[in-house]
Amino acid sequence: VQLQACGGGLVQAGDSLRLSCVASGRTFSRNTVAWFRQAQGKEREFVAAFPWSGGAIVYADSVKGRFTISNDNAKNTMYLQMNKLNPEDTALYYCAARAPHLNVVRRDVNAYAYWGQGTLVTVSS
Numbered sequence: 001v002q003l004q005a006c007g008g009g010l011v012q013a014g015d016s017l018r019l020s021c022v023a024s025g026r027t028f029s030r031n032t033v034a035w036f037r038q039a040q041g042k043e044r045e046f047v048a049a050f051p052w053s054g055g056a057i058v059y060a061d062s063v064k065g066r067f068t069i070s071n072d073n074a075k076n077t078m079y080l081q082m083n084k085l086n087p088e089d090t091a092l093y094y095c096a097a098r099a100p101h102l103n104v105v106r107r108d109v110n111a112y113a114y115w116g117q118g119t120l121v122t123v124s125s
Helices: none
Strands: 001-006 010-014 015-023 032-038 045-051 067-072 077-082 092-096 118-123
Touching: 001 045, 001 092, 015 032, 015 118, 032 067, 032 077, 045 067, 077 092
Parallel strands: 010 118
Antiparallel strands: 001 015, 015 077, 032 045, 032 092, 067 077, 092 118
16 A cells, blocks of 8 residues: 655644545555654654544544544545644654554554655744
């Protein structure tokens, strides 16, 4: 499966953005999908994830209550709605998917087999 993320941009603190990630080649229907981010000079970190077929949504504590992960099955697209952005949210955001049938949410990078190219979110103060 190939993943294509988009929607990043330059915003001010307090603003909102919605990232999208569309899959091609196959559907997400049997995958656990996630968003990660990587700030300059830091390791890639988990943001949010859920099993596409249904199950608990998991968020990093740093984004809980501000970010919402969702999907549109018909469009084979996942989203990350980001509200109340702050400069600490500045990073490259990546969408990712686990191999099919692995329906357990994992927070570690190595658990995900498929990655999008990243979309840059910059939040100015």
